[in-house]
Amino acid sequence: MTSATIPSDGSEAPAIGARKPGLSNRLNLELKAYKGGESTLCSGCGHDAITSAIIKAFFEYGIEPHHVAKLSGIGCSAKTTAYFLNRAHGFNGVHGRMAAMAAGSKLANRKLVHIGVSGDGDTASIGLGNFLHMVRRNVPILYLIENNGCYGLTKGQFSATADRGSVKKGGGTVNEMTPIDCCALSIEMGCGYVARSFSGDPKQVVALLKGALAHGGTAVIDIVSPCVTFNNHEGSTKSYPYAKAHEDPLHELGFVPFFDEVRVDYDPGTTTVVKLPDGSLITLKKLGHDYDPTNRSQALDLLNKASVEQQFLTGLVYFDQSTPPFDEQMDLVPEPLATLPASRIRPPASALHAILERFR
Amino acid sequence: MSIAMEPRAHRGNLGVEASATPVVNDLVVTVATSNGTGSQSANLILMRAIFGMGIPVSGKNMFPSNIQGLPTWFTVRANASGWTARRREADVLVAMNVESIAEDIASLRSGAILVITKSLASYVTRGDLKVFVVPFDELVVPVCKDARLRKMVVNILYVGVLAHLLDIEMDEVKNAIGRQFAKKGSAAKLNTDAAIAGFDWAREHLPRQNEFTLRRANLTEGKIIIEGNQAAGLGLMFGGITVLAWYPITPSSSLCEACIDYLEEYRADPETGKATYAVIQAEDELASIAMVIGAGWAGARAATATAGPGISLMSEIAGLAYFAEIPAVIIDVQRMGPSTGLPTRTCQGDIWKAYQLSHGDCKHPMLLPGNMAECFEFAAESLNLAERLQTLVFVMTDLDLGMNSWMSAPFEPLTKPIDRGKVLSDEDLARVGEFARYKDIDGDGICYRTLPGSSHPNSAYFTRGTGHTEAATYSEKPADWAGNLDRLTRKFDTARKLVPKPVIKMTAGATVAIIAFGSSDPAVEEARAILAAEEGTKTDYLRLRGLPIGSEVFEFINTHQIVYVVEQNRDAQCASILRLECPDRAPLIRSILHYNGLPIDARSIVEGILAGEKRSKPS
Numbered sequence: 012m013t014s015a016t017i018p019s020d021g022s023e024a025p026a027i028g029a030r031k032p033g034l035s036n037r038l039n040l041e042l043k044a045y046k047g048g049e050s051t052l053c054s055g056c057g058h059d060a061i062t063s064a065i066i067k068a069f070f071e072y073g074i075e076p077h078h079v080a081k082l083s084g085i086g087c088s089a090k091t092t093a094y095f096l097n098r099a100h101g102f103n104g105v106h107g108r109m110a111a112m113a114a115g116s117k118l119a120n121r122k123l124v125h126i127g128v129s130g131d132g133d134t135a136s137i138g139l140g141n142f143l144h145m146v147r148r149n150v151p152i153l154y155l156i157e158n159n160g161c162y163g164l165t166k167g168q169f170s171a172t173a174d175r176g177s178v179k180k181g182g183g184t185v186n187e188m189t190p191i192d193c194c195a196l197s198i199e200m201g202c203g204y205v206a207r208s209f210s211g212d213p214k215q216v217v218a219l220l221k222g223a224l225a226h227g228g229t230a231v232i233d234i235v236s237p238c239v240t241f242n243n244h245e246g247s248t249k250s251y252p253y254a255k256a257h258e259d260p261l262h263e264l265g266f267v268p269f270f271d272e273v274r275v276d277y278d279p280g281t282t283t284v285v286k287l288p289d290g291s292l293i294t295l296k297k298l299g300h301d302y303d304p305t306n307r308s309q310a311l312d313l314l315n316k317a318s319v320e321q322q323f324l325t326g327l328v329y330f331d332q333s334t335p336p337f338d339e340q341m342d343l344v345p346e347p348l349a350t351l352p353a354s355r356i357r358p359p360a361s362a363l364h365a366i367l368e369r370f371r
Numbered sequence: 372m373s374i375a376m377e378p379r380a381h382r383g384n385l386g387v388e389a390s391a392t393p394v395v396n397d398l399v400v401t402v403a404t405s406n407g408t409g410s411q412s413a414n415l416i417l418m419r420a421i422f423g424m425g426i427p428v429s430g431k432n433m434f435p436s437n438i439q440g441l442p443t444w445f446t447v448r449a450n451a452s453g454w455t456a457r458r459r460e461a462d463v464l465v466a467m468n469v470e471s472i473a474e475d476i477a478s479l480r481s482g483a484i485l486v487i488t489k490s491l492a493s494y495v496t497r498g499d500l501k502v503f504v505v506p507f508d509e510l511v512v513p514v515c516k517d518a519r520l521r522k523m524v525v526n527i528l529y530v531g532v533l534a535h536l537l538d539i540e541m542d543e544v545k546n547a548i549g550r551q552f553a554k555k556g557s558a559a560k561l562n563t564d565a566a567i568a569g570f571d572w573a574r575e576h577l578p579r580q581n582e583f584t585l586r587r588a589n590l591t592e593g594k595i596i597i598e599g600n601q602a603a604g605l606g607l608m609f610g611g612i613t614v615l616a617w618y619p620i621t622p623s624s625s626l627c628e629a630c631i632d633y634l635e636e637y638r639a640d641p642e643t644g645k646a647t648y649a650v651i652q653a654e655d656e657l658a659s660i661a662m663v664i665g666a667g668w669a670g671a672r673a674a675t676a677t678a679g680p681g682i683s684l685m686s687e688i689a690g691l692a693y694f695a696e697i698p699a700v701i702i703d704v705q706r707m708g709p710s711t712g713l714p715t716r717t718c719q720g721d722i723w724k725a726y727q728l729s730h731g732d733c734k735h736p737m738l739l740p741g742n743m744a745e746c747f748e749f750a751a752e753s754l755n756l757a758e759r760l761q762t763l764v765f766v767m768t769d770l771d772l773g774m775n776s777w778m779s780a781p782f783e784p785l786t787k788p789i790d791r792g793k794v795l796s797d798e799d800l801a802r803v804g805e806f807a808r809y810k811d812i813d814g815d816g817i818c819y820r821t822l823p824g825s826s827h828p829n830s831a832y833f834t835r836g837t838g839h840t841e842a843a844t845y846s847e848k849p850a851d852w853a854g855n856l857d858r859l860t861r862k863f864d865t866a867r868k869l870v871p872k873p874v875i876k877m878t879a880g881a882t883v884a885i886i887a888f889g890s891s892d893p894a895v896e897e898a899r900a901i902l903a904a905e906e907g908t909k910t911d912y913l914r915l916r917g918l919p920i921g922s923e924v925f926e927f928i929n930t931h932q933i934v935y936v937v938e939q940n941r942d943a944q945c946a947s948i949l950r951l952e953c954p955d956r957a958p959l960i961r962s963i964l965h966y967n968g969l970p971i972d973a974r975s976i977v978e979g980i981l982a983g984e985k986r987s988k989p990s
């Protein structure tokens with residue numbers, strides 16, 4: 012538990028998380044170094060807003076772009092990995108398997124920052140098993156779910172995250188099934204960084220992304236990202252108007268990176284600070300809720316209530332550092348396995364002789 | 372009962388007719404017990420003791436998909452000529468299991484020796500067997516005070532009885548027990564006492580038999596006994612595997628478990644003790660192969676092992692590995708069909724499926740080990756080939772190779788260095804400047820790749836399964852797609868030269884040509900000897916060790932009239948591939964097929980060839 016309330020001298024807290032980037036970041040790289048190819052998604056797609064937030068978050072956090080591995084499955088969300096960080100290797104895999112592919116990739120090269128971009132179909136339906144097992148293992152990865160409640164690339168079928176009562180565009184079909192809540196499931200599986208946000212709230216998304224980058228294990232961010240073509244109508248709970256009208260932030264979020272020397276003050280009793288493994292801080296300024304993101308049962312309770320009341324709560328829902336990341340559990344050598352020299356991956360002939368003696 | 376113990380037709384030159392002089396060092400003992408009674412230990416001790424006497428031996432376990440209580444048979448074949456394939460008929464049956472007793476007795480050939488536990492003696496209604504009734508349940512009581520252990524200790528008693536009946540040296544039995552229970556001193560003593568009790572009782576109470584005897588020889592010196600799964604696990608470890616992802620499935624689990632044991636012992640960093648490998652027990656085979664290609668993409672030497680059902684689940688990602696050109700290895704320990712379809716019975720039934728696994732014009736190189744040394748070598752080499760060819764490589768073994776005990780010369784240390792294939796480092800890129808992931812610079816269809824994490828500005832590329840240009844940008848243009856497919860064909864042709872070459876044995880005056888692969892080899896060699904001795908028929912033999920076929924295989928097929936392809940599946944899967952490769956010769960490629968779940972035997976091959984030859988002769 013690294014949550015603490017920081018004493019205050021009563022001065023007004025600056026806008027946290029809005030660390031004013033200059034033209035270049037701490038690596039002397041400009042924002043454009045973090046950009047990718049042109050998006051081919053529909054104009055106004057929530058996913059593009061998230062892509063912009065990713066670019067901004069990586070830029071502001073100051074990660075070498077080539078130190079990143081970008082992975083995705085299949086779907087509109089999966090395309091977006093081509094739209095940021097051109098200097099990073101990217102892998103657009105098969106539907107639902109990105110979580111497992113990323114686990115393999117991370118073990119091959121634990122030095123790379125892994126980001127996986129998924130959708131609600133990719134994560135909550137075809138890939139649910141692989142997703143949950145990735146979370147359970149605590150594979151170090153920033154795992155984004157661009158959640159629009161529908162299958163965009165195959166023209167608008169309901170996904171498993173569609174809220175009960177959602178209406179399908181045109182046909183009037185109403186979803187009667189219980190939606191899968193990827194945040195609640197992640198908490199159940201022991202995820203140490205669980206957040207929910209809205210693509211129309213870039214400030215919050217950027218802060219959550221940076222917090223996720225500083226978190227050592229699996230970080231799941233479920234971002235409602237309206238599908239402007241198939242799911243942005245009146246009967247949808249994943250539309251812009253619905254999300255705008257119902258968004259209820261748990262707290263005002265800020266992020267102070269470990270390299271930032273600015274130390275800020277907070278109103279006592281109103282701000283919770285979460286310290287991340289690399290020394291960065293997430294600040295959670297209380298709004299209407301009396302909420303502690305380190306309380307697992309409270310987090311699950313809140314998500315449950317929100318689901319029943321069809322509330323759209325956003326923010327850092329749950330935080331916990333107690334499970335070691337997967338690569339640490341495995342006690343791997345610090346260097347990437349991918350580039351170990353031959354001498355370190357083939358024992359000498361004497362070892363073979365010794366083993367074969369046992370079979371004589 | 373699923374063991375076909377048909378009456379012996381003839382022993383040919385491999386033995387002598389039953390007479391006053393016993394057959395020396397040539398017999399098959401089958402033990403019928405129920406699984407979960409510890410009989411496996413007793414059977415391995417029996418086999419090891421014969422091996423210790425210098426007599427070539429093999430052990431084949433025919434076990435149910437069950438942990439306790441169903442019939443299981445273990446067959447030990449001792450043969451001075453070194454024939455260790457399964458033989459159809461047993462010479463000696465040890466009958467311990469009431470569940471299978473009626474069929475066990477019915478299946479025996481006339482004159483066979485039956486060692487039967489007293490409680491089952493009333494089942495013997497045939498008069499043409501040499502029956503030895505042993506009161507095992509009574510003998511075990513004074514030997515083993517703990518009633519709970521008796522059902523296990525009783526098995527060692529039959530080893531002692533057989534030692535007396537078949538002249539197995541008790542010192543070798545004791546050695547084998549010491550070896551089996553090396554880490555459990557008290558168990559070693561208990562079992563040794565039981566073996567001696569069985570031996571002493573038999574010496575005192577049973578008449579001699581003069582049909583078979585085992586005599587010390589020097590034919591196993593320096594040899595090892597090992598299972599193919601252990602050999603392949605060892606091969607992966609020495610081959611430099613860095614990521615192993617797997618999901619438990621019979622009969623491949625013991626391969627991964629053996630590999631893990633060797634990794635833990637030999638692949639910890641000598642200075643820090645930290646692992647130079649990662650092992651993940653995945654949630655299913657979809658995940659295990661996804662982890663493997665994720666790891667392969669990022670530069671690991673990654674592999675998984677599975678069986679047919681796992682192969683089916685891996686199908687989609689196999690295609691991604693093919694088109695995105697990611698190194699990966701799947702070792703397929705083949706077994707019979709899906710669901711409860713004989714998961715503990717052997718076959719070579721995945722050849723066709725694995726060769727073209729996935730959708731949209733896929734084909735994969737395949738290594739076909741036929742013995743223990745090749746299980747070791749090919750598992751190691753598969754990691755090299757996968758990186759050299761930047762593709763998915765299969766190693767096809769089967770349950771017979773993987774889980775049965777095979778005699779082998781000790782493996783030679785690997786001579787081929789670790790090959791990382793065409794990987795461009797930052798320094799390489801600084802030198803050559805340009806980089807296009809899917810451009811065929813060398814004309815062999817294999818392109819250069821960079822690894823994630825490379826810092827050169829031209830290094831990064833975006834990996835996709837579907838259409839891409841040479842520069843790895845997205846494309847749906849027909850010319851790009853067709854061009855890519857054609858280059859992949861060139862790469863596959865390169866693979867023809869890189870997979871292990873066949874082993875070809877030509878005989879002067881041969882009139883019959885045989886092609887076989889994998890676990891069929893011992894039965895084929897024995898069949899060739901029988902054909903030569905009994906029929907005067909000489910044979911040429913090509914043992915296929917890899918797909919796609921190379922020039923040697925084309926030449927063998929083109930220069931022989933009729934070629935018999937021996938394989939352990941119903942649909943002539945390998946022969947079908949050969950017919951497609953050699954369409955002009957297709958009518959001359961015939962099949963000898965064995966698919967009853969048991970390892971193939973020599974007699975089936977002899978009969979197949981004789982039937983085929985009869986068909987060929989003008990009437």
